[in-house]
Amino acid sequence: MNAYFDMPSDLQHSYLGLIGLHLREALLPVLFGLVVALPVAQLCVRFKWLYSPVLWVTTVLYAIPSLAFFVVLIDYTGATETTVMIPLTVYSLVLLVPAIVDGVRSVSPDTMAAATAMGFGPVQRYLKVQLPIAVPAIFAGLRLAAVSSISLVSVGTLIGNQGALGNLLADGQFYHRTPLIVTSVVTTALLAILVDGLLVLIQTLLTPWAPRGGKSAGKGAGKSGRPSLLRRRTTSAAREPEPAAARAALEDAVR
Amino acid sequence: MIQIDSVTKRYPDGTVAVDELSLEIPDGSITVLVGPSGCGKTTTLRMINRMVELTGGRILLDGADIHAQPVNALRRSMGYVIQNAGLFQHRTIVDNIATVPRMLGWDRDRARKRARDLMDRVGLDASLAKRYPYQLSGGQQQRVGVARALAADPPVLLMDEPFSAVDPIVRKVLQAELLRIQAELGKTIVFVTHDIDEAIKLGDMVAVLRTGGKLAQYAPPDELLSAPADAFVEDFLGTDRGIRRLSFFTSAGLELTTAPIIAVDSSAAQVAERTKASGAPYLLLTDTDGKPLGWTGPAAAAKGGAALSVAELLPHGRPFVFGKESLRDALDCAVLSPTGWAVAVDDGGRVVGVTSQTTIAEAIRGAHAERGAAGSPSASAKAAAAEAAAVDPAIAESKAAESKAV
Ligand SMILES: Nc1ncnc2c1ncn2[C@@H]1O[C@H](COP(=O)(O)OP(=O)(O)OP(=O)(O)O)[C@@H](O)[C@H]1O
Numbered sequence: 001m002n003a004y005f006d007m008p009s010d011l012q013h014s015y016l017g018l019i020g021l022h023l024r025e026a027l028l029p030v031l032f033g034l035v036v037a038l039p040v041a042q043l044c045v046r047f048k049w050l051y052s053p054v055l056w057v058t059t060v061l062y063a064i065p066s067l068a069f070f071v072v073l074i075d076y077t078g079a080t081e082t083t084v085m086i087p088l089t090v091y092s093l094v095l096l097v098p099a100i101v102d103g104v105r106s107v108s109p110d111t112m113a114a115a116t117a118m119g120f121g122p123v124q125r126y127l128k129v130q131l132p133i134a135v136p137a138i139f140a141g142l143r144l145a146a147v148s149s150i151s152l153v154s155v156g157t158l159i160g161n162q163g164a165l166g167n168l169l170a171d172g173q174f175y176h177r178t179p180l181i182v183t184s185v186v187t188t189a190l191l192a193i194l195v196d197g198l199l200v201l202i203q204t205l206l207t208p209w210a211p212r213g214g215k216s217a218g219k220g221a222g223k224s225g226r227p228s229l230l231r232r233r234t235t236s237a238a239r240e241p242e243p244a245a246a247r248a249a250l251e252d253a254v255r
Numbered sequence: 256m257i258q259i260d261s262v263t264k265r266y267p268d269g270t271v272a273v274d275e276l277s278l279e280i281p282d283g284s285i286t287v288l289v290g291p292s293g294c295g296k297t298t299t300l301r302m303i304n305r306m307v308e309l310t311g312g313r314i315l316l317d318g319a320d321i322h323a324q325p326v327n328a329l330r331r332s333m334g335y336v337i338q339n340a341g342l343f344q345h346r347t348i349v350d351n352i353a354t355v356p357r358m359l360g361w362d363r364d365r366a367r368k369r370a371r372d373l374m375d376r377v378g379l380d381a382s383l384a385k386r387y388p389y390q391l392s393g394g395q396q397q398r399v400g401v402a403r404a405l406a407a408d409p410p411v412l413l414m415d416e417p418f419s420a421v422d423p424i425v426r427k428v429l430q431a432e433l434l435r436i437q438a439e440l441g442k443t444i445v446f447v448t449h450d451i452d453e454a455i456k457l458g459d460m461v462a463v464l465r466t467g468g469k470l471a472q473y474a475p476p477d478e479l480l481s482a483p484a485d486a487f488v489e490d491f492l493g494t495d496r497g498i499r500r501l502s503f504f505t506s507a508g509l510e511l512t513t514a515p516i517i518a519v520d521s522s523a524a525q526v527a528e529r530t531k532a533s534g535a536p537y538l539l540l541t542d543t544d545g546k547p548l549g550w551t552g553p554a555a556a557a558k559g560g561a562a563l564s565v566a567e568l569l570p571h572g573r574p575f576v577f578g579k580e581s582l583r584d585a586l587d588c589a590v591l592s593p594t595g596w597a598v599a600v601d602d603g604g605r606v607v608g609v610t611s612q613t614t615i616a617e618a619i620r621g622a623h624a625e626r627g628a629a630g631s632p633s634a635s636a637k638a639a640a641a642e643a644a645a646v647d648p649a650i651a652e653s654k655a656a657e658s659k660a661v
């Protein structure tokens with residue numbers, strides 16, 4: 001057992017410490033991403049012409065490899081956690097904006113007309129009707145962002161050992177200790193699965209009104225012109241959450 | 256009263272959806288806007304609560320321009336019901352209904368209590384209160400939509416094809432319920448449909464619009480059927496408007512005969528005597544309560560009534576309720592009857608007489624002569640009351656009262 005959980009001292013963290021660090025580096029960016037994505041998405045819904053340029057910019061950002069990001073950022077923010085979290089925030093933003101926009105737009109025109117006819121103003125309509133109904137779509141985006149963020153943190157190893165479980169992986173390679181590699185990969189995958197499951201649970205609690213199986217969410221998230229890469233990822237994650245999440249996490253971690 | 260005064264709507268893309276439309280919508284009655292798809296019905300309706308802003312003319316609500324008050328206050332004074340109900344899928348039924356009262360500042364308990372009262376009023380079981388919209392059938396959702404629109408007791412109700420997405424049977428039930436609720440509440444209802452039958456059934460006044468948002472005719476349904484303004488309206492009414500107009504003629508004046516009616520416990524002698532007296536080849540056999548069992552053939556003369564087995568009888572078909580159902584119902588019963596005679600019954604289903612197709616035809620001619628082919632407005636108001644009587648006596652009273660008031 002020790003072969004798997006005996007952390008090399010240069011990591012400066014216990015096993016659990018690494019997990020905590022990993023989660024913080026992975027999930028804070030998702031949270032920041034959400035905070036920024038909500039108003040951006042609202043602007044895109046309000047001003048329709050804004051959506052395609054925003055989509056274009058975010059897609060281009062998504063296409064930049066994280067390493068390139070780090071290299072640019074390191075001049076400004078140094079070899080710190082911040083340098084790892086900024087690109088992750090951007091990636092989350094890229095996933096969340098279309099998810100929220102599609103979710104909000106998926107609210108049926110009938111429902112919107114009814115709300116207007118009952119004297120809801122635009123703000124009330126957004127907060128009390130569109131946003132709550134978009135929750136399943138938003139969560140589809142959140143799950144995807146969280147899982148990919150968890151797997152991407154490991155890349156932080158390359159800039160001043162800021163990769164948490166990724167550092168463990170690197171150490172395993174450096175010291176030729178295969179068990180450490182296994183621990184790193186398996187733990188990363190398990191974290192992804194657990195966080196994803198937690199998000200599903202929260203979503204279920206937030207949406208007692210959704211038909212079982214969350215079909216309406218999938219409908220909302222799948223539509224409209226989004227770059228094919230993102231669409232494929234969103235829908236596959238929404239349809240078969242656990243296996244896809246685990247596979248993505250494993251692939252990324254091994255890479 | 257809602258006065259629509261030379262109202263025009265030109266959309267930004269240049270489409271003129273409504274063109275110089277003028278209508279006076281009386282209080283406490285149902286006014287139906289009907290016309291082919293794209294003729295501007297929805298646009299007209301939405302201009303009343305300013306979901307669509309008119310581009311010409313004006314609309315007055317009780318004499319005041321609808322722009323005189325804040326738009327959301329205007330909207331909350333008008334219930335709005337649409338085709339697919341447009342319920343808030345993330346709120347329970349009771350909270351859906353309580354939406355407007357809550358916005359008006361009612362506390363939660365009072366709003367929910369009001370919502371539950373309304374569920375009862377529109378015929379929804381109280382056990383549905385805590386459900387979510389997806390757990391309801393289309394018809395139930397539509398009832399919730401109506402309850403939600405009524406929640407703050409607005410004087411005006413705007414309804415845009417509220418029943419067109421449900422199946423025909425449910426639609427009939429919902430139409431009857433709307434008439435019942437309207438008899439109790441007496442709202443000013445503007446009802447949009449593309450179904451002329453629905454318009455005729457529900458409307459106190461019917462406005463037929465033609466494509467391009469022009470008014471083709473504005474009249475009570477009876478007058479529409481008897482005197483369509485032009486070929487477009489006539490075409491829109493369909494081919495059997497003569498028959499349909501009979502719905503507005505009461506069967507109360509129809510001549511009935513009791514001669515061929517005989518109870519099941521009669522003796523052979525009585526049967527023979529009846530056959531001779533009535534001169535009819537058929538006798539209507541009733542049970543001891545006076546409810547119809549069926550028609551007997553000539554063979555019955557030889558036997559006593561009791562000796563006849565019900566299996567030997569010809570079916571009597573659907574009877575009509577004398578004085579409540581219309582001449583159209585009476586004629587329909589006669590046409591469908593194997594003997595060509597219609598059976599008239601009272602409220603309790605007991606036979607009050609029978610009548611032949613010939614007699615019904617005479618009554619129709621008589622009714623036409625009395626009213627004139629054009630049908631004066633007062634006559635049609637009465638006829639509307641008579642038709643409603645077929646649904647519910649309470650409605651007939653309220654409609655008659657209404658026509659007096661108008
Ligand atoms: N927002 C809009 N912009 C431009 N044209 C519109 C708009 N809304 C409706 N129209 C046009 O105005 C006309 C009337 O539309 P409206 O929706 O009022 O018809 P309707 O009588 O309700 O039809 P339906 O029975 O199909 O519901 C149509 O030609 C339609 O294409």
Ligand SMILES: [Mg+2]
Pocket residue numbers: 296297298415
């Ligand atoms: Mg319409």
